[in-house]
Amino acid sequence: MASLWRGEKRWVLAMTLVCFALGGLLAVHVRTQQLRGATEVGRQTSALTWLLTDTRAQLEKQKEETERLRTRVAEYEEEAASEKGLIRLMMDERRNSRIALGLLPVQGPGVELILDDSTMRTGGELGGQDFFVVHDIYLLQVENELWAAGAEAVSLNGHRLISDSAITCSARLIKVNDVSISNPFVFLAIGNRDNLTSALNIRGGILDQLRVLEFQVKLTPKDEIVIPPVAIATKYEYAQPVTKEAEP
Amino acid sequence: MIALPLIALLVGFLIVYPLSPGIAPALGDYVAIAVVAGFDALVGALRSRLEHRFDEAVFLSGFFANMVLAASLAYFGDRIGVDLYLAVVVALGIRIFTNLGRVRALLVTARLETRRTRSAPVSR
Incomplete structure (x- = not known):
């Protein structure tokens, strides 16, 4: 009994020590x-x-x-x-340039296009939900189509699109000129309404493809559209006009 | 008597907890694995005790050496880009489970034996 007790004691001691450390x-x-x-x-x-x-x-x-x-x-x-004459002419020229640069709000007839995610939900056979949300590339394709059809001014969710506008995607956010936007995506375009409508609706075009996947596409011709100016004007840091001496 | 180690565990925790500043997150994984190795040694000791082949020298040396070895193995694995960390965790996990199962079986057997012989003590 005594030896057993001693064994017991040493066991408890060792266990206690280890438990303390643990x-x-x-x-x-x-x-x-x-x-x-x-x-x-x-x-x-x-x-x-x-x-x-x-x-x-x-x-x-x-x-x-x-x-x-x-x-x-x-x-x-x-x-x-x-003043009159030459200055008047220059003013007209300036006006056009400033419209192109998006410095002036503009109005006129055109179309409104509202794009939203597909109502289709993944059943599994087609893969992830990625197929059914509006991607930056679709917006770029629409923008390109609008310019090609002769749009004179275009905006996306209130952001004027001009020559240096970029539509990008980072971390599932779509950005226009570095400002995040989200669905629904509303394009406004000023130009010949019939031309714009038929160009967008062309068979096999971007809207046609999106409609097949049941994206929500709403295209309406409008008599009067107002497009805001750009928030931040383009700055030219690198591009300079070519002068006579510099020409080869 | 059996309560003493449990109290020591609690006391150790309570003493170090307010003092510890916590260590670099990169080294945190090695502490975690050392803790697992320590538990393994503890459970192993319980089993060997019930099997009457407990030796405190083996136990103490095993406890500290295994912790250091487990952490070193994990560290070595990180250096060479192989997840030896997982191997250590799996090996120790399996051992802890086996030992706990064995401890349970031994305790149940001892209890049954006690009931049969009535007067015999739980541990011989």
């Missing part, structure tokens, strides 16, 4: 896991918040600048319009 190790581990969760989420959130505030401030500043320049140009124009 408890400590467990504490370190739990602590580490907590720390890991906290820092990762915290770091990401603060970085994103910082990015958002920064971008917003920048956008605000640039909008102000655009507004300031716009009013100044209007003043110049008023002054200049009072």
Whole structure:
């Protein structure tokens, strides 16, 4: 009985020692896991918040600048319009350029096109839901079709599309000129209504393909469409007009 | 007497928990695997005790050596780009399960034997 008791005691002692060490190790581990969760989420959130505030401030500043320049140009124009002849001609030229650059809000007849995700849901045989949502590439194809059909001004969800407009997709978000937009996607285009409508509806064209997949497509010709100006004017940093000396 | 190790586990946890600053997340995985190795040693000790072949020198050396070995193996696996971490977890997991099953079987047998002989103690 005594030897058994001694054996028992040593066993308990060893177990106690080990359990103590294990408890400590467990504490370190739990602590580490907590720390890991906290820092990762915290770091990401603060970085994103910082990015958002920064971008917003920048956008605000640039909008102000655009507004300031716009009013100044209007003043110049008023002054200049009072004169005749050559200046008048130059003013017309300027007007066209400014429409092309998207600096002026424009109005006229055209079409409205509303695009939304497919009502079809994946039953499995066709793969993922990816097939049934509007992708940036569809919007690009529509835009291209509109220009090809002679549209004079185009906007997408209120963003004027001009020569340097980009429709991109990052992390499942569609962006126009770096501003995120979401469905429904509304195109407004000014131009010959019949030409625009028939070009978009062409057999085998982009709308035709989307309709087969049951995307929600609504195309309406309109008498009067107003398209807003661009939020931020194009800046030319690299492209310069070719001068006489530089020509080969 | 059986409560002492459990109390020690709790005390160890409570002492270290407020003190520990937590360690670098990259090393966190190795601590985790060391904890699993420690539990394996614990369960193994319980089994050998019930089988009457417990030796504290084997137990203590095994406890610390296995923790270090398991963590080193995982580390080595990370260095050479092979998930040895998983191999360690699976091997230890299987061992813990087998040992726990054996412990249960031994306890049940001991109990049945006690009932049959009435007066005999649970552990001989």
